[in-house]
Amino acid sequence: MPTSTSTYQNIVCDPDECMGCQLCEYICSYVKTGEFNSYRSLIRTVRIVPIVTISIACRTCEDAPCVISCPRKALSQSPETGIIYIDEDACDGCGWCIEACDFGAISLNPETKLVEICDLCEDLEDGPQCVKWCPKDALTLATTEMVAQKARRKAVAQLLHELIAS
Amino acid sequence: MYSYSGRILHVDLTTRTVRTERKPEDWYRTYIGGIGMAARLCWENIEVGCDPLSPGNPICIANGLFAGTLVPVGGKYGLASKSPLTGFIGDSLSGSWFTVALKRARWDGIVIHGASDDWVQVFIDDDRVEFRDASHLVGLGALETEEAIREELGDDQVRSATIGPAGENLVLLANVTNDGRQAGRTGHGAVWGSKKLKTLSVRGTHGVRVADPDELLRLSFDITEAAQGPHTEKYRILGTVANVLSMNRLGLLPTRNYQQGVFEDAELVSGEYMSEHHKVKTLACAGCPIACEQMSRVQDGLYAGAIAGVEYESLYAIGPNCGLNDMKAVIKAIEICDQGGMDTMSTGVTISWAMETFERGIFTKEGFKCAKYPEGFEPYFGNGEAAVTLAEMIRDREGIGDLLSQGTKRASAQVDAERGTETYKWAMHIKGLECPGYDVRGLKTFALGLAVGTRGACHNRSAAYDPDISGAVDRFSVDETRGKLASSTEEYAAVYDTLPLCKFIRRCFTGKADRAGAWPAIANLINATTGWDFGYDDVDLIGVRTHTIKKAFNIREGWTSKDDTLPYRWMHEPMKEGPSAGHVVSEEELAYLKGLYYEAKGWTKEGLIPKEKLIALGMDDVAEEIGV
Numbered sequence: 001m002p003t004s005t006s007t008y009q010n011i012v013c014d015p016d017e018c019m020g021c022q023l024c025e026y027i028c029s030y031v032k033t034g035e036f037n038s039y040r041s042l043i044r045t046v047r048i049v050p051i052v053t054i055s056i057a058c059r060t061c062e063d064a065p066c067v068i069s070c071p072r073k074a075l076s077q078s079p080e081t082g083i084i085y086i087d088e089d090a091c092d093g094c095g096w097c098i099e100a101c102d103f104g105a106i107s108l109n110p111e112t113k114l115v116e117i118c119d120l121c122e123d124l125e126d127g128p129q130c131v132k133w134c135p136k137d138a139l140t141l142a143t144t145e146m147v148a149q150k151a152r153r154k155a156v157a158q159l160l161h162e163l164i165a166s
Numbered sequence: 167m168y169s170y171s172g173r174i175l176h177v178d179l180t181t182r183t184v185r186t187e188r189k190p191e192d193w194y195r196t197y198i199g200g201i202g203m204a205a206r207l208c209w210e211n212i213e214v215g216c217d218p219l220s221p222g223n224p225i226c227i228a229n230g231l232f233a234g235t236l237v238p239v240g241g242k243y244g245l246a247s248k249s250p251l252t253g254f255i256g257d258s259l260s261g262s263w264f265t266v267a268l269k270r271a272r273w274d275g276i277v278i279h280g281a282s283d284d285w286v287q288v289f290i291d292d293d294r295v296e297f298r299d300a301s302h303l304v305g306l307g308a309l310e311t312e313e314a315i316r317e318e319l320g321d322d323q324v325r326s327a328t329i330g331p332a333g334e335n336l337v338l339l340a341n342v343t344n345d346g347r348q349a350g351r352t353g354h355g356a357v358w359g360s361k362k363l364k365t366l367s368v369r370g371t372h373g374v375r376v377a378d379p380d381e382l383l384r385l386s387f388d389i390t391e392a393a394q395g396p397h398t399e400k401y402r403i404l405g406t407v408a409n410v411l412s413m414n415r416l417g418l419l420p421t422r423n424y425q426q427g428v429f430e431d432a433e434l435v436s437g438e439y440m441s442e443h444h445k446v447k448t449l450a451c452a453g454c455p456i457a458c459e460q461m462s463r464v465q466d467g468l469y470a471g472a473i474a475g476v477e478y479e480s481l482y483a484i485g486p487n488c489g490l491n492d493m494k495a496v497i498k499a500i501e502i503c504d505q506g507g508m509d510t511m512s513t514g515v516t517i518s519w520a521m522e523t524f525e526r527g528i529f530t531k532e533g534f535k536c537a538k539y540p541e542g543f544e545p546y547f548g549n550g551e552a553a554v555t556l557a558e559m560i561r562d563r564e565g566i567g568d569l570l571s572q573g574t575k576r577a578s579a580q581v582d583a584e585r586g587t588e589t590y591k592w593a594m595h596i597k598g599l600e601c602p603g604y605d606v607r608g609l610k611t612f613a614l615g616l617a618v619g620t621r622g623a624c625h626n627r628s629a630a631y632d633p634d635i636s637g638a639v640d641r642f643s644v645d646e647t648r649g650k651l652a653s654s655t656e657e658y659a660a661v662y663d664t665l666p667l668c669k670f671i672r673r674c675f676t677g678k679a680d681r682a683g684a685w686p687a688i689a690n691l692i693n694a695t696t697g698w699d700f701g702y703d704d705v706d707l708i709g710v711r712t713h714t715i716k717k718a719f720n721i722r723e724g725w726t727s728k729d730d731t732l733p734y735r736w737m738h739e740p741m742k743e744g745p746s747a748g749h750v751v752s753e754e755e756l757a758y759l760k761g762l763y764y765e766a767k768g769w770t771k772e773g774l775i776p777k778e779k780l781i782a783l784g785m786d787d788v789a790e791e792i793g794v
Contacts, residue, residue, distance in 0.1 A: 019450035019457035022263070023390070026236045026453070030383070035373025036235050037270060038323060046322075049309050049346060050473050051447040051461045110371060133236075135390050135455030 008082025017138035020053030180280030200666035202712035203228030204244035241453035256352030261451035270370025307505030330507025377697030407437030417744030431491035482603035483514025495550025608746025649762025657709035
């Protein structure tokens with residue numbers, strides 16, 4: 001599994017909780033295009049039979065490979081939020097950023113031939129809509145450190161539970 | 167039109183040509199989608215009276231009205247052909263991504279005609295249709311085939327409906343699989359196999375548009391939230407397998423080929439046991455916020471590594487019904503069925519018939535020779551390895567599997583004709599379709615619902631167990647209310663099957679699952695999606711029309727009231743023990759119930775449909791052909 005080194009928040013999916021329902025794709029594509037279409041979603045559900053399901057969106061990497069790879073300097077990263085911005089005038093849809101992304105989190109808009117990347121719904125008051133809609137709370141907006149803290153707490157709680165039970 | 171494209175795709179496998187048919191909006195308002203539209207397409211396109219495995223029997227697929235939108239549990243499609251098991255309408259539903267891809271390719275339905283000489287895969291790539299060689303896919307399991315095609319076409323958004331080896335071998339118990347879900351019943355896999363159609367794949371790249379997206383989002387969000395609450399707890403926590411212990415408590419759990427309604431080892435094959443020892447993951451269909459599929463794995467022993475999604479109906483059929491208390495063998499047998507592309511219910515009930523026939527001395531060990539056991543084996547009740555091996559033999563039509571591949575009705579008729587026996591007395595089917603996981607000797611309303619079912623013994627099309635189990639009526643006796651109840655519960659189910667919406671959402675609209683609780687909310691969803699002006703009565707009519715077109719199809723294929731019957735055992739052998747002990751559905755009771763039912767429908771005493779009734783439903787052409 002490739003790793004990212006982001007200290008920024010991004011959409012994190014817990015594969016134990018994700019059931020593969022794909023509702024995140026529907027709401028994302030609706031918010032971005034006004035239609036329901038997984039091909040236009042900036043978060044993608046991956047299902048590998050029989051039991052693996054996970055949704056993946058931009059990981060807001062530090063020193064983001066997509067930004068570095070762009071030959072036309074069309075991509076830039078916000079130093080505050082880590083969100084990757086696309087200069088639509090500069091982007092010519094060459095796809096190098098797509099290839100550079102270890103997570104497959106960048107897609108090409110089939111109509112405009114420009115790349116698209118999750119922007120964490122930064123312009124919406126109630127934040128990322130995939131997080132809002134995820135019926136199993138598998139998606140969260142978090143940094144990797146927040147995910148690690150949660151995992152630690154869960155592990156210790158489990159240990160405690162076993163100690164009490166024994 | 168919103169959500170619909172107005173287009174039906176016709177594919178002819180004989181000539182390898184395609185054409186587009188345009189349907190008017192009124193047609194969609196009448197038949198909607200799912201089971202209703204699929205059955206109507208079958209009515210329009212079949213060669214009347216044809217052999218179900220002949221080129222004249224079309225494969226009819228109808229998309230879901232809500233597929234591809236955020237409406238919860240709307241990712242379902244209907245599949246209809248003339249059933250090779252029953253000779254009547256074979257209609258199935260399956261969930262998940264295939265239907266979403268089809269919606270995005272902008273096809274409301276597909277009709278596949280004719281038959282191919284060589285194995286073929288049909289690939290629908292938005293408007294383009296490609297006939298591709300499928301010889302390299304022959305022999306692959308259903309799930310393996312899906313992966314192979316994704317690899318071959320290089321796009322993981324390509325979704326396929328496919329048959330496994332059972333369908334290729336024309337096993338009448340074969341089904342159609344997509345995304346690990348199945349259009350499970352009535353033998354669709356054999357119909358596909360008879361046309362040498364291995365797979366139907368779809369890539370759809372267009373967005374789905376609805377009339378009032380803001381309203382649809384608002385409605386859908388509330389239902390999605392409600393679906394995380396108490397109304398779906400059973401499905402989310404244990405899944406449908408929670409039924410094992412409930413049915414056992416009521417004395418209705420089919421045990422040893424329906425000889426008993428109580429299984430002494432029910433705990434060992436219960437949802438609770440499975441959850442603790444075998445569950446590895448819960449999965450959802452596309453667009454489903456509930457997630458009920460319990461993926462279960464065998465960790466050790468003879469079947470280590472076997473993994474399958476386990477539903478109650480699969481579990482009762484192969485578990486208690488075959489006397490099995492070994493969850494590992496049950497999971498293995500379900501995996502064989504799922505990969506082989508076979509209906510677990512019909513397979514389980516056919517195996518249990520063979521087991522009883524063996525225990526009664528009609529079949530002997532020598533009759534069960536196969537490559538794995540050259541000396542044969544003894545398929546007594548409770549023999550897990552026998553159930554596993556028989557599932558494989560049915561899939562491959564090896565040895566006695568060839569006989570069993572034809573299902574209980576034909577297998578018992580053949581044995582009885584050859585040997586002068588009476589094995590039909592324990593052949594548990596209605597109209598040729600094997601019975602579901604409820605013993606109706608203790609459910610008299612449901613007994614009627616099953617007997618009159620248009621696709622044979624089916625717990626999904628009739629919901630008449632509900633008044634029996636809820637205590638609304640006395641489940642052990644009959645009275646004049648039952649005709650109306652059987653009629654109204656099957657039309658209720660048909661609304662869900664036609665939109666389609668998964669019935670597990672039925673309490674999430676208002677907390678009440680009845681018509682008053684659900685229909686207004688469903689009307690709102692329909693209107694926000696389509697821009698129509700449906701009200702309570704329009705929603706109710708969806709079910710009436712769907713049921714009517716299926717019944718009309720059967721009448722045209724030669725149905726008579728004699729076909730509405732129950733297995734010999736349920737009518738002649740009182741239940742031996744448990745809470746339903748002593749009960750049987752007598753011939754007199756059944757005749758009385760059927761009379762009430764036909765009357766409630768407004769049909770003739772013979773169960774035929776008056777012309778004016780059909781015309782009032784907007785089915786004038788149907789009235790002309792079969793109305794009386």
